[in-house]
Amino acid sequence: MADSNISVQGYIKHHLTDLTVGEGFWAVNLGSLGWSLILGSLFIISFAWVGRKATTGVPGKFQCLVEMIIEFVGNSVKEAFHVKDKLIAPIALTIFMWIFLMNLMKLVPVDWFPTVAGLAGMAFNSGAMPEYAADYSFLERVMAHPWSYLTIAPTTDLNITMGMALGVFILILGYSIYYKGLGGFAKELSFTPFNHWSLVPFNLVLELVTLLAKPLSLGLRLFGNLYAGEVIFILIALVGLAQLPLHFAWAVFHILVILLQAFIFMMLTIVYLSMAAEKH
Amino acid sequence: MDINATLIGQSIAMAVFVWFTLKFVWPPINAAIEERQKKIAEGLAHTDRAEKDLHIAQDKAKDILRDAKEQAAAIIEQARKREGKMIDEATSKANEERDHILTQARAEVDAERSRLREDLRKQVAALAVAGAERILQREIDDAAHSDILEKLVQEL
Numbered sequence: 001m002a003d004s005n006i007s008v009q010g011y012i013k014h015h016l017t018d019l020t021v022g023e024g025f026w027a028v029n030l031g032s033l034g035w036s037l038i039l040g041s042l043f044i045i046s047f048a049w050v051g052r053k054a055t056t057g058v059p060g061k062f063q064c065l066v067e068m069i070i071e072f073v074g075n076s077v078k079e080a081f082h083v084k085d086k087l088i089a090p091i092a093l094t095i096f097m098w099i100f101l102m103n104l105m106k107l108v109p110v111d112w113f114p115t116v117a118g119l120a121g122m123a124f125n126s127g128a129m130p131e132y133a134a135d136y137s138f139l140e141r142v143m144a145h146p147w148s149y150l151t152i153a154p155t156t157d158l159n160i161t162m163g164m165a166l167g168v169f170i171l172i173l174g175y176s177i178y179y180k181g182l183g184g185f186a187k188e189l190s191f192t193p194f195n196h197w198s199l200v201p202f203n204l205v206l207e208l209v210t211l212l213a214k215p216l217s218l219g220l221r222l223f224g225n226l227y228a229g230e231v232i233f234i235l236i237a238l239v240g241l242a243q244l245p246l247h248f249a250w251a252v253f254h255i256l257v258i259l260l261q262a263f264i265f266m267m268l269t270i271v272y273l274s275m276a277a278e279k280h
Numbered sequence: 281m282d283i284n285a286t287l288i289g290q291s292i293a294m295a296v297f298v299w300f301t302l303k304f305v306w307p308p309i310n311a312a313i314e315e316r317q318k319k320i321a322e323g324l325a326h327t328d329r330a331e332k333d334l335h336i337a338q339d340k341a342k343d344i345l346r347d348a349k350e351q352a353a354a355i356i357e358q359a360r361k362r363e364g365k366m367i368d369e370a371t372s373k374a375n376e377e378r379d380h381i382l383t384q385a386r387a388e389v390d391a392e393r394s395r396l397r398e399d400l401r402k403q404v405a406a407l408a409v410a411g412a413e414r415i416l417q418r419e420i421d422d423a424a425h426s427d428i429l430e431k432l433v434q435e436l
Contacts (some may be wrong), residue, residue: 013341023287029286036290040297044305049309063312089310090301163290167298170291193320200390235291 007100008238015234018157031150032157039101039154040094047097052197069097070092076267081274083179087272091171095164096124096266103226103258110230110237113152114143120122121147143265155261156230165219168269175276184279214272218265225261228253405433 016027050066059067073093081088120126122145133144142148149246154160176185189207190200229250409429 022283025282025284027284027286028289029284033286033289033293037293040293044297044300047305047309048300051305051312053371054308054312056312056319058313059316066309067313070306071313074310087298087302089300089304092413093306094294094298094301098294110427157286159286160290164294166287167291261309 011238012231012234013144014149015114015151016156017149018151019146028183029151029157029159031152032154032160034150035105035152036098036102036160037153039096039105040098041092043097043101045159067166069093072265077270080267080270081277083274084276086158089269092270095168096262098114099164099222099265100258100262102160103262106156106226106230106254106258106275108152109247110233113150114148115139117150118142118145118148120148123147153226153230155222155226158219158227161216161223161226163216164222165233168272169215170215171212171269172272172276175273179196179277180279214268218272219270222261225257229257250259342428401433401436404436406435408432 006229017033020027020029030128046062047066050063054063069094073096074089077089079093119142121143125147128146129141130144130146132143136144151157178189180188189211190203191205192203196202199248232250233247236243239246
């Protein structure tokens with residue numbers, strides 16, 4: 001891929017940059033947010049479709065699959081969350097399926113989607129072609145088109161993982177206040193781990209750090225795992241024909257990472273919410 | 281790779297998706313699963329009950345069969361007894377009949393014989409008298425010697 005007009009650094013940077021709309025903080029990463037919404041909708045629509053047509057008799061194969069996932073999530077919730085709550089299972093299911101689908105996009109070879117998006121850009125939005133690409137070869141021009149910057153793997157974007165972690169954080173606060181009351185929550189922050197009034201400021205600092213560490217670790221773990229994997233995929237894509245066995249091996253290994261990271265995110269969410277809901 | 285509004289968008293999307301799952305995904309599928317679990321449990325219970333019923337029915341059938349066999353044996357026994365009795369009865373009746381017929385025949389024969397003997401005796405007496413008359417000619421008076429003749433007739 002390292003041609004005259006595209007350097008190795010440029011190639012890597014191309015793959016790690018998303019197409020954005022807007023300026024500064026209010027910019028939106030179109031590729032990651034778009035795919036995140038598409039995949040989330042895919043999950044929601046297919047599952048709701050199964051739910052609408054769900055039969056209590058002999059289920060179809062897709063219903064079986066959906067029921068297996070639901071049962072798996074339900075069991076995980078049952079094991080870790082001991083307070084009766086009808087919101088926790090849907091949260092866990094949404095997180096698991098959504099992150100799983102977003103992670104799954106990483107198995108699409110790194111150049112495929114940018115190429116398709118670049119071709120679409122040249123076909124439907126040729127005016128956006130940067131001027132410096134005027135004398136590039138066709139493939140280089142495809143890759144120079146801004147649409148080719150659209151990424152397909154949302155979980156390699158820190159915004160996506162931290163966005164979900166923020167959602168979980170809000171849920172932790174919500175659960176804490178709902179189950180313990182505002183006073184109970186404040187008391188827990190102030191009087192643990194040292195139950196003495198003189199240590200309230202110390203406790204507060206400690207507990208706030210603990211509280212903030214939860215969503216931070218959640219989001220960064222997912223992002224770190226998948227971003228690192230993505231970088232390796234990109235590096236593998238740079239080594240010519242040898243990339244075929246390497247890519248295959250890394251992709252097979254990533255099947256595990258994809259499932260595991262989705263499961264870890266879900267399980268930790270359940271555990272954090274269970275800690276928020278249970279009185280100590 | 282800066283933190284930007286994508287994060288907020290993702291959080292909002294997450295809220296919407298979670299709400300949607302809570303409303304339209306989890307309840308119907310979970311209800312279907314639980315309903316099916318109930319059905320299967322009922323089916324298994326039914327099977328157990330049916331098996332028990334089957335055992336009971338088999339036991340009952342065995343009892344009925346045994347009763348029937350006993351009854352059949354009793355009936356056969358009874359029939360055999362009656363058969364013997366009937367044969368005995370018939371035999372004794374036949375014997376009686378035979379005895380009766382024999383007695384009657386013997387009585388008739390006796391009667392015939394005594395009648396014949398009477399006849400014969402009379403004739404022999406008459407013959408003897410005639411013979412004697414012929415031998416003695418007139419020497420014998422019927423009236424005077426009738427007691428002797430009577431005695432003779434008696435002795436024959």
